[in-house]
Amino acid sequence: MSSDQTTSDLAGAASLPRAVLWDMDGTLLDSEKHWDVAVRDLSRWLGGEMSEQTRLATVGASSAGALRVIFDSLGLAHEPEALAAAKEWMYSRVETLFADGLEWRPGAREALTMVREAGLSTALVTNTERRLTETALDVMGRHFFDASVCGDEVPAGKPAPDPYLRGAQLLGLDPRDCVAVEDSPTGTAAATAAGCAVLVVPGGVIDVPTGPGRLFRDSLVGLTSADLAAVQGCIRT
Ligand SMILES: [Mg+2]
Known part of the structure; x- marks a missing residue:
């Protein structure tokens, strides 16, 4: 050397x-702010306001993971059709928010x-x-x-x-x-x-x-x- x-x-x-x-x-x-709006809106759509603890558990989660957390927080059964509908709703909401900026x-x-x-x-x-x-x-x-x-x-x-x-x-x-x-x-x-x-x-x-x-x-x-x-x-x- x-x-x-x-x-x-x-x-x-x-x-x-x-x-x-x-x-x-x-x-x-x-974009986490868009996901924040979408998961809170989804929780309301499914029947209840999201707690901060539930929100934190969804940060960085996969969509399947986030849906499980939200369903559990609301006491909802993990019915495949209900999960699929919730996922579609959440993605449509995020798509709208992404398109807005x-x-x-x-x-x-x-x-x-x-x-x-x-x-x-x-x-x-x-x-x-x-x-x-x-x-x-x-x-x-x-x-x-x-x-x-x-x-x-x-x-x-x-x-x-x-x-x-x-x-x-x-x-x-x-x-x-x-x-x-x-x-x-x-x-x-x-x-x-x-x-x-x-x-x-x-x-x-x-x-x-x-x-x-x-x-x-x-x-x-x-x-x-x-x-x-x-x-x-x-x-x-
Ligand atoms: Mg991230």
């Missing part, structure tokens, strides 16, 4: 992740651009189903993502590791070489279970527990490739 500079450069390059796996709702898009989380668009310019692979890894994700992809720009995984395309949604395992697989990578970016405890648990290092950018609705392989940041504003290297590094130490 000829100089310290070379050594340091190699060390830096070695610690960059191969890919970034992006959560969507609450991480890239300020989807907004980026602070720094999200710039962070996506930075990751692209750094030459890293990317996948969108969301619990939201394909139907709504397609609308969101149109808004965000499909060029930001090499692949996308939706909640209805894996055996189990977050907090199960399946969506992140599938995201890494679609990119041909080991999840341990990928950094996930998440805002919720549910999504962070999924990424950790898949073996990804996680950059946690809390949305403020509910706290994400600290733990090994997790680094926290207040927002995506000013995110650099060095920051991503630091996240990747925290899973190897």
Whole structure:
């Protein structure tokens, strides 16, 4: 090795992740507020006001998971037809709200651009189903993502590791070489279970527990490739 500079450069390059796996709702898009309105309206439609405890249990959940929580909170049986009708109602409500205006989380668009310019692979890894994700992809720009995984395309949604395992697989990578970016405890648990290092950018609705392989940041504003290297590094130490 000829100089310290070379050594340091190699060390830096070695610690960059191969890919970034992006959560969507609450991480890239300020869409948790739309889900908040939709699940509360759904609860009312099904027969009762939603408690804060129930609301928190639905944050970052798959739609099937959220529906189970809401049905349980209202004492409703998990009848397949009733669940299907509730899901349709909720998705229609969210579609309307998305159409009225989807907004980026602070720094999200710039962070996506930075990751692209750094030459890293990317996948969108969301619990939201394909139907709504397609609308969101149109808004965000499909060029930001090499692949996308939706909640209805894996055996189990977050907090199960399946969506992140599938995201890494679609990119041909080991999840341990990928950094996930998440805002919720549910999504962070999924990424950790898949073996990804996680950059946690809390949305403020509910706290994400600290733990090994997790680094926290207040927002995506000013995110650099060095920051991503630091996240990747925290899973190897
Ligand atoms: Mg989220």
